[in-house]
Amino acid sequence: MWIETKTEMEEASRTRASFSRRVLNGLLLCSGDMEHLDKYMKDKSFVLQLAVCGLRGVTRVILANNPLSGGLILGALYWASPWQGLLGTLGVLASTLTAVITGQDSVEVAGGHHGFNGMLVSLLMGVYSSAGDWYWWLLLPVFLGSATCVFLFSGLSSFLDRWDLPAAVFPFNIIIILYLLCTGPEHPCFPHHSVKPPGALEPNATELIALQVIRGIPLGVGQIFACGDLGPSLLILGAVFLYSPLLAVHALLGSTVGTLTGLSMAVRHESLYSGLSGFNGALGCMAVGGFFIFSLWTHLFAITSALFSAYADIALSNLMGTVGLPACSWAATLVATLMLLLTGSLAAYRIPTGQVRAPERNLQLRSQWEAGNTEERESADV
Amino acid sequence: MWIETKTEMEEASRTRASFSRRVLNGLLLCSGDMEHLDKYMKDKSFVLQLAVCGLRGVTRVILANNPLSGGLILGALYWASPWQGLLGTLGVLASTLTAVITGQDSVEVAGGHHGFNGMLVSLLMGVYSSAGDWYWWLLLPVFLGSATCVFLFSGLSSFLDRWDLPAAVFPFNIIIILYLLCTGPEHPCFPHHSVKPPGALEPNATELIALQVIRGIPLGVGQIFACGDLGPSLLILGAVFLYSPLLAVHALLGSTVGTLTGLSMAVRHESLYSGLSGFNGALGCMAVGGFFIFSLWTHLFAITSALFSAYADIALSNLMGTVGLPACSWAATLVATLMLLLTGSLAAYRIPTGQVRAPERNLQLRSQWEAGNTEERESADV
C-alpha cells in the first residue's frame, strides 16, 4: 500500500509540475518576438497574415514585436475610446497595405515595420482634432497621412541605413507636424486644438498634488499611444511586460525620470498629471534598453538617455509651442538616434539594427555567442 | 505620258515626304538634350560656350537641358519684365563664371549645373524687392548671392553624392532665405515685401472665380521662374514641350494637382489665381517624371509626388509665414529628394543621377538596353 501511495503522490506531483511547466512554456511561447509564429503563418490566408503583421506593427511603437501584445494594446485603445481604437486600426492597416502595394521588402512588411508610423499619425490626428469623436471626414487625412508614412519610412531608411540607424518614428513626427501646419486651428474641415508649451506660465497655479504626479508615471507609458486613462495605460504596460519584463521596467523607469525632469524644470502641472512629461523619457529609456545588450553599464546609459530625452522634449516643446505645434516624440527619436551613433566603450553593447530581439533574448544570444566563442577557442587550443 | 506623270507625282510626293522628314529631323535635333551640340561647340570661342552653358543652366530649373528651350524661357522672362530678364541673365552668368573661376568640374559647368541656382536667386531677389524695377543697387546682392550658390552646390553635392542624390535647388532655397532674413522688410538699402502665409484668413473673402483658378494652372508652370503673366508662362510651357512633351504633360498635371490641393485646403484666393499653389506640385511631378523611367506605375507615383509636394508646401508656407518668409520650392525639393531615396518596386525605375536624359530618350535607352540584355542572354544560351 505504502509503495502505491507514494507512487500516486509522485505521479500527482509530477502531473502538477508538468502542468505548471506547460503553462510556463505557453507563456514563454507568447512572450518575446514569437518567431515560431512566422513559420506557422506561412500558408495562411492574406487577411490573417495582414492581421498578424498589423498587430506586430502596433507593438513596434514601443520597440516590441509581438502580435499578442499588439492585441492587448489595441484592446486598451478601444477601451479608452472606441473612436481612437478605430482610427489606430485604420492607420495601421492603411500604411501596411500601402507598403504591400508599393512593393516594399516583404520581410519588413511582415515584421510590422510599415504599420506603426501610420498608426501613430492616425491616433494623433484623432487626439488633436477639435471636431469631436465620430467625425467621419477625418478618415480622409488619416488614410492619406498613414499612406504617406510608407514613403517617408522607405526614403529615410535608405538615408539612415549608411549608419545602420532605424527610421524609427521620424515619419510619424514629420507627417503629424505637416498635417497640423497644413490645417491650422481654425480650418473649416479639420480644425484642431492649439498646443500650449509646457513652460507657459499658469495664471492661477495651484499646489502640486503628489498622488497625481505619481499617477502620471504609468500614464506616461500610455501617452506613447496618446492614451491618457489609467486603466488602458496599465494594460499597455502589461502588453510591454508580456513582450519583455525588462523593457517594461525600462518604460516605467524612463517615465519616472521624465516626470522628475518635468518637476525640476517646473513645467505646467497638467503636463505632469497627464503623463506628457514622461513619455519622451520612457521612449528614450526603452530605445537604449532595446538596442543595447542589458548590463549595469547600459542601464545607467538608458537612464542618461531618458534624462536627455526629457530635457530635450521640454526645450523642443517650448520652441514649437511658439507656433502652436506639439513636440510629439521628436526629442526621444533624435536622442535615441544619437545614442545609437555613439562610439566609446558603450558601442560594444550595441546590437546591429536587423538583429534586435526582446532584451532577454538578446542577453541569451549574447551568452550563447560568447560561450560558442570560448568553446571554439578551447577546441582551437586543443 | 502616263508613266511620266506617275513618276512626277511620285517624285513630288517623295520631295514633300523628304521635306517633312527634314523638318521633323530638324525639330528632333532641336529637342531633347541636344548632345550633338557639345561636339560642335568644342572649338568655339569661350563667349559662345558660356552662352550655351548659360542657356542650358536656365533649363536645369525645370529639369530640362536644352539651350533652345533656355533661349525661349529667357525670352519669356524678358517679355514679362525686362528687369527680371536682366537679373536672370546676370544671375546665371555670375554663378557659371564663379564655377569656372573656382575650378569646378568642367563637364558639370558645361552642362549648366552651376547656373540654375544663381538664376533663381537673382529672379527671386528681384521679385521680393520692394524698391521697384531698375534699382541698380540690387545687382550687388544678386552677384554675391549667385556666386555663393556655387559653393553651396559644390558642398551639398559632395554630401548628397553618397546616396546618388542631386543638390537640386537646395542652394537657391538656402540663399534666398538667408538673404530675406539678413535684410528684413524695412532694410534701408534692400527692402522687401513681407510674405503672407497661404492659410491666412481673408477678411473680405469674395466668391472663388473658376476661370481664374483654371488660369492659375499654366501660371503655376511660369511661377517656377517667378513669372506671373499668362503669355510668358505659356511660352515657358512651350519651352518644356520643345525639350520633352512628356515633361510638359507632367508639368501641367502637377500644377493641376497642386491647384486642386490648394482648393481642398481652402488657401487664399490670390494664391490660387497667381499659380503659387501649383508650382510646387509641378516641380514635384516633373522630378519624378524626369528621374524615373516613364510607365503607368511611375505616372501614378508622379501624381503622388505632386500631391505630397503641394500639401507640404502649404504646411511649410504656413510655418515660414509666421516669420514673414516664403517657402520657395523647399517642399518640392525635399519631397523629390525623398522620392529618389525610395526603395521598393519603384526603385527599379530610378535612373542614376548622372544618366538622366529627356524622358523620351530615357524610355528609348531602357528599351535598347533591355533588348541588348535579351540578345546577350540569347547569345549566351546558344
Next chain:
Amino acid sequence: MWIETKTEMEEASRTRASFSRRVLNGLLLCSGDMEHLDKYMKDKSFVLQLAVCGLRGVTRVILANNPLSGGLILGALYWASPWQGLLGTLGVLASTLTAVITGQDSVEVAGGHHGFNGMLVSLLMGVYSSAGDWYWWLLLPVFLGSATCVFLFSGLSSFLDRWDLPAAVFPFNIIIILYLLCTGPEHPCFPHHSVKPPGALEPNATELIALQVIRGIPLGVGQIFACGDLGPSLLILGAVFLYSPLLAVHALLGSTVGTLTGLSMAVRHESLYSGLSGFNGALGCMAVGGFFIFSLWTHLFAITSALFSAYADIALSNLMGTVGLPACSWAATLVATLMLLLTGSLAAYRIPTGQVRAPERNLQLRSQWEAGNTEERESADV
C-alpha cells in the same frame, strides 16, 4: 692681445647668438602643436595629464592645440571675470572626465577634443544667466550640459565621419540652444537674458563711433570665448599668435570682415561695438586657414568664408531672435562644414581632418612631402 680680444669678442657674440638661438628654440618649442610634450607626459600622473589635455581642449575652440595657449586663454578669462574663468575650467574638466568615464578614444581625449564644447557651454550659460555671478546653482546645468556634449560629440563624429568632417562646435551650439529653450527668460531657478536680434530697429539711434567699431575687431576674437573686454581679448589673440602667427592673422582678418559685413547690413551699434558682429567671421576665416594649406588662393577663400559666415550669422540671428534665442556660432560652424565639403580646385589644398597641425607646420609638411615626392620620382626615373 689683439688675437685674444678678437677671440673674446667672437666668443661673446657666439654666446649671445647661442643665447638668442636658445630663446628662439624655446619659443619654437612652445609654439605649434607641442607634440614633443606627449612623449614627456606619458608616465606622468593622471592629474597632470588631465590638466594638459584640458588646456589643449581650451585651445581647440579656436582650432589651436597648445597647452600654453590654453593657459593664456584661461588666464584671460579669469582676468575678465573670475566667475567665468571658474565656469570655463569646470566645463572643460567635466566634459573631459565624462569622456574618460564613457571610454572615448584615448588619443582624442588626450588631444583635448572632448573638452572644448563643454567649456563653451559653461561659459555661455554663465554669460546668458541673469542671476548674477557666483550663483552656485548654475553649476548643476553646467555639469550636466558639459557632460552631454561628450555624447553629442561622439554621436555626431560617427555621423560626419563619412565625409571626413569634424563635429566641431555643433555639440555646443545644440546644447546651449536646448538649455535656453528649456529654461526660458523667467525661469524660477535659471533665469536668463533675452536676446535681441542684430537687425532690430533702435529707437534712439546715435551716430556710429568709428573708434568703438575698430575696438570691436579684437573684441570679436575674444567673443569666441564670450569675453567682451579689450585686455583679455588681446591676451586671447596673443595665445593664438603663440600657437600660430598665421592663424592669428586669419582671426583678426575674419573679425574685420565680419565687422564690415555688420556695417554693410546696418546692424545695431551695440552688436558692432561688442565684437559680436565679428566673431563668426573670425571663426569662419580661421576654419579655412586651419583646415587648408596656406596659399594666396586659400587666403582669398578664407576671406570668402568669413564673409559668408558673417552674413549667415546676421540672417540666423534675425531668425532665432524672433523666439529670443542667440545664433551662437551656428553660422560659422555650418559654413566651415560646407567649405570642407567643397570640390573643385580648392579641394586639393584640404588637409585630412586627422592630420591638421598648426598652419605653419602644415605648410612645412606639404613642402617636405612634395620634395619627397619629387625625390622619389627622380629616383624612380634613375
